[in-house]
Amino acid sequence: MKDTMKIYKAHLIFTPERSRFEVMENGYIAVENGRVQAVASNLAQLGATEADVTDFGDCLLIPAMNDMHVHAPQYRNLGLAMDLELLPWLDNYTFPEESKFADTAYAERMYRRFVYDLWRQGTMRAVCFATVHLESTRLLMRLFQEAGMGAWVGKVNMNRNCPEALCESVEDAASGIEALVSEFADKDALVRPIVTPRFVPSCTPDMLRMCGQMAQRYGLPVQSHLSENTGEIAWVRELEPESRSYGDAYNRYGLFGQTPTIMAHCVWTDGEELELMQRNGVMVAHCPTSNLNLSSGMAPIRTFLEKGIRVGLGSDISAGHSLSLFRTMVYAIQVSKMHFQRDHSKPFLTLSEAFWLATKSAGSFFGQVGSFEPGYEFDALVIDDHDLNHDNYSLAERLERFIYLGDDRQIVRRFCRGREIHLA
Numbered sequence: 317m318k319d320t321m322k323i324y325k326a327h328l329i330f331t332p333e334r335s336r337f338e339v340m341e342n343g344y345i346a347v348e349n350g351r352v353q354a355v356a357s358n359l360a361q362l363g364a365t366e367a368d369v370t371d372f373g374d375c376l377l378i379p380a381m382n383d384m385h386v387h388a389p390q391y392r393n394l395g396l397a398m399d400l401e402l403l404p405w406l407d408n409y410t411f412p413e414e415s416k417f418a419d420t421a422y423a424e425r426m427y428r429r430f431v432y433d434l435w436r437q438g439t440m441r442a443v444c445f446a447t448v449h450l451e452s453t454r455l456l457m458r459l460f461q462e463a464g465m466g467a468w469v470g471k472v473n474m475n476r477n478c479p480e481a482l483c484e485s486v487e488d489a490a491s492g493i494e495a496l497v498s499e500f501a502d503k504d505a506l507v508r509p510i511v512t513p514r515f516v517p518s519c520t521p522d523m524l525r526m527c528g529q530m531a532q533r534y535g536l537p538v539q540s541h542l543s544e545n546t547g548e549i550a551w552v553r554e555l556e557p558e559s560r561s562y563g564d565a566y567n568r569y570g571l572f573g574q575t576p577t578i579m580a581h582c583v584w585t586d587g588e589e590l591e592l593m594q595r596n597g598v599m600v601a602h603c604p605t606s607n608l609n610l611s612s613g614m615a616p617i618r619t620f621l622e623k624g625i626r627v628g629l630g631s632d633i634s635a636g637h638s639l640s641l642f643r644t645m646v647y648a649i650q651v652s653k654m655h656f657q658r659d660h661s662k663p664f665l666t667l668s669e670a671f672w673l674a675t676k677s678a679g680s681f682f683g684q685v686g687s688f689e690p691g692y693e694f695d696a697l698v699i700d701d702h703d704l705n706h707d708n709y710s711l712a713e714r715l716e717r718f719i720y721l722g723d724d725r726q727i728v729r730r731f732c733r734g735r736e737i738h739l740a
């Protein structure tokens with residue numbers, strides 16, 4: 317066995333396919349250069365001996381969580397302000413909070429807590445919105461680097477229908493993107509910039525066009541919001557009368573799958589917009605807690621999956637009230653059950669499907685992430701669930717109980733790209 321290889325022993329559970337858990341009791345996983353080399357049920361298969369093994373005993377070892385949509389600067393508002401729908405919620409609670417991030421000392425205080433809390437909840441990779449402020453966005457990226465966790469981070473772009481303090485010129489927005497592109501230039505790095513027009517109502521056609529050009533020029537991915545709320549959709553129709561759908565308004569400016577693209581919500585997506593997403597390979601960040609709290613609606617996740625549209629889960633704090641993707645999985649399943657009651661042709665999500673959404677499916681936006689198949693980056697959580705495991709539960713039942721009943725207290729070790737991540 318090579319010195320650079322590490323072998324871990326535990327009960328391995330992961331989802332190579334969305335329809336089922338792969339469960340390996342007392343399995344071994346060999347990791348080299350940050351990637352899974354092999355999974356085996358005995359050491360001889362790995363050419364190793366007991367002395368080489370880090371033994372996690374009776375713990376579960378699962379892939380770490382990937383949050384596909386999260387607003388770092390809304391961390392202070394977590395658990396607050398759930399009495400309005402999207403548009404007045406943005407004006408009354410969200411924009412005032414984001415305005416504070418002009419102050420980098422404030423940003424550092426909040427962003428440190430945010431990154432720590434992501435880590436605590438077992439999320440090793442995230443696709444983040446920051447704010448329009450370049451300095452504090454850079455700071456958030458540095459904090460992720462310092463932690464050793466993975467993130468696509470967007471300096472938000474917005475120049476209409478927002479308070480003065482959050483409004484920037486198209487020129488400043490362009491130079492902000494370029495500054496981050498040159499500073500975070502390593503394409504293999506864990507922390508990378510992503511083009512982030514907030515949503516169509518916040519961006520003039522010039523701003524959207526510039527964003528599309530930047531994505532194209534620098535080969536950057538794109539994230540935004542799509543078809544979250546019926547009032548928002550009606551407003552986009554007024555603002556972009558030439559577009560055939562809300563999604564088409566992004567598509568016209570090169571922001572809809574021309575480079576890898578994530579659209580959050582897609583609660584009301586159907587018809588031509590759905591076809592365009594499918595054709596362009598646009599990925600959905602499903603944010604069930606947010607959609608419940610802002611009374612946005614129930615996203616048609618089964619339809620997306622049937623059409624082969626990629627989907628991941630997003631906490632979308634602070635519209636979502638929890639950073640835990642385990643909590644988010646449960647809500648995703650519960651919302652899909654309500655949806656099923658309205659439309660019996662759409663079976664609700666199973667546990668393995670929800671787990672797959674937060675691991676392998678979401679992980680695909682980061683490369684080979686979210687599974688324990690050979691070649692995948694080793695992003696993993698060690699779950700010590702002895703406090704929940706008071707009877708003879710099977711391994712699959714133990715994972716189910718952890719997802720439904722557990723929290724960060726059972727997450728005892730965390731790995732990202734092969735490295736153990738210690739914060740605290």
Ligand code: GUN
Pocket residue numbers: 387402406410514515541544606632635
């Ligand atoms: N649409 C535009 N901005 C936001 C935001 O910050 N949160 C949510 N949920 N939707 C948005």
Ligand code: FE
Pocket residue numbers: 385387541580632
């Ligand atoms: Fe959002």
